[in-house]
Amino acid sequence: MFIGVDLGGTNIRVGAVNSSGQVFHRLSLPTRVNLGLEEVIGRIVSTILSVIEQSEKEGHQIRGVGIGSAGIIDIRTGTVVSSPNFPEWSQVPLKLIMENKIPYPVFVDNDANAFAYGEKWVGVGKNVQSMVCITLGTGVGGAIILGGRLWHGFDGMAGEVGHMTVQPNGLRCNCGNYGCLESYASASSVVRRIKLAIQSGRTTIVMDQVNGDQDKITSTIVYQAALEGDPLAKEIMEETAVYLGIGIANLINLLNPELIVVGGGLANAWDMLYPITIAEVHRRAFASLAQTAQIRKASLGDDAGIIGAAGIASFSLKEVAYAI
Ligand SMILES: [Zn+2]
Known part of the structure; x- marks a missing residue:
């Protein structure tokens, strides 16, 4: 399973997604951008870890985490370059920060790309x-x-x-x-x-x-x-x-x-x-x-971002594996 994160200016939505694109253990927390970068990072990490814990308790193996974030993202480094939803964020190395706190590979992409990937994988864009x-x-x-x-x-x-x-x-x-x-x-x-x-x-x-x-x-x-x-x-x-x-x-x-x-x-x-x-x-x-x-x-509603982010992580991990 992969963890999908839909990181928006209003809510952090997290879920565990299986290989068929089904979402389990959805968890959502207000982003509270006004509390500052460190606090928001802490909220993202605790939400992800909580979903990982619930999934692993049921015997599921987590392989990676995908984050779809609002804003301009450098996908090669997983950096949030800037984001209108996070005015304080400039060149935030989200992948690096997350991988220091979460024991799995993390991939970051733009939230609209995650949304599209979700709709393509299991939604209205299937096939x-x-x-x-x-x-x-x-x-x-x-x-x-x-x-x-x-x-x-x-x-x-x-x-x-x-x-x-x-x-x-x-x-x-x-x-x-x-x-x-x-x-x-x-x-x-x-x-x-x-x-x-x-x-x-x-x-x-x-x-x-x-x-x-x-x-x-x-x-x-x-x-x-x-x-x-x-x-x-x-x-x-x-x-x-x-x-x-x-x-x-x-x-x-x-x-x-x-x-x-x-x-x-x-x-x-x-x-x-x-x-x-x-x-x-x-x-x-x-x-x-x-x-x-x-x-x-669109057909997946609020789940599209979670499903797509998890899908991007799964896809990226395979790409990395092939590259090696
Ligand atoms: Zn414009």
């Missing part, structure tokens, strides 16, 4: 050789699988589909660029754009639902308001779907993938987003490519 994953969460994450394998790019940082420019004069993104897909298709961008509209004088039932407190607006509340027919909320959700379609059309023309997988919190609004997104894709992408590319919602 698919080429796919692009897009996660619509606080940010927009992305991962590319080509020829059945993760495409890491020259520096190991490929797949940042959230930072493709989809609107040249658009909103400023966290990365510093303007008009990134992330500024239009992330859950936080839904909140940001409805706030901007409210500040410009637009009215919406969303404000009633948060008792006039804009800080309480979430993408789920906006989605619910759109379902209830609120014109502004509908407009924001439709805009989100259109920009997602623009991004996906670019990916389809560039890579001709079999499958595009959309996950993350905002994918809960998939039924609303999908028809608009698919129409935009067909409006922009080459007809034959758009015809063959399937666009589907």
Whole structure:
């Protein structure tokens, strides 16, 4: 068995994963980024050790640990170069730190890559050789699988589909660029754009639902308001779907993938987003490519990151063995 770790800005999720991709002994702990690097490391280690202990008690043999971490990861050294979710983290040698505290080999990759690996291994991407994953969460994450394998790019940082420019004069993104897909298709961008509209004088039932407190607006509340027919909320959700379609059309023309997988919190609004997104894709992408590319919602939920991280560890260990 391999231990899979989904390391996010909000939660540390850990599980033991068998060779069929089934998860056992799930354990989750709030990350508490505000407590500082050492404390967060301590929380990751104790959660992992606890899952290892439970698994070994049942006679399972642990062979390695995979960590899917938010941020830019140097996969060769297992270093978190930087991460918007961990502002304090800069060049943190996570693999090295973990291997000093855990008696198994540790592999670190980007959380979106882990998510994609999970969906490819046992989820909606099973049997698919080429796919692009897009996660619509606080940010927009992305991962590319080509020829059945993760495409890491020259520096190991490929797949940042959230930072493709989809609107040249658009909103400023966290990365510093303007008009990134992330500024239009992330859950936080839904909140940001409805706030901007409210500040410009637009009215919406969303404000009633948060008792006039804009800080309480979430993408789920906006989605619910759109379902209830609120014109502004509908407009924001439709805009989100259109920009997602623009991004996906670019990916389809560039890579001709079999499958595009959309996950993350905002994918809960998939039924609303999908028809608009698919129409935009067909409006922009080459007809034959758009015809063959399937666009589907992710299937593994919160487990995808754990399963994928464990899968990456298993795969990496084999690769290392072959290399030797
Ligand atoms: Zn960006």
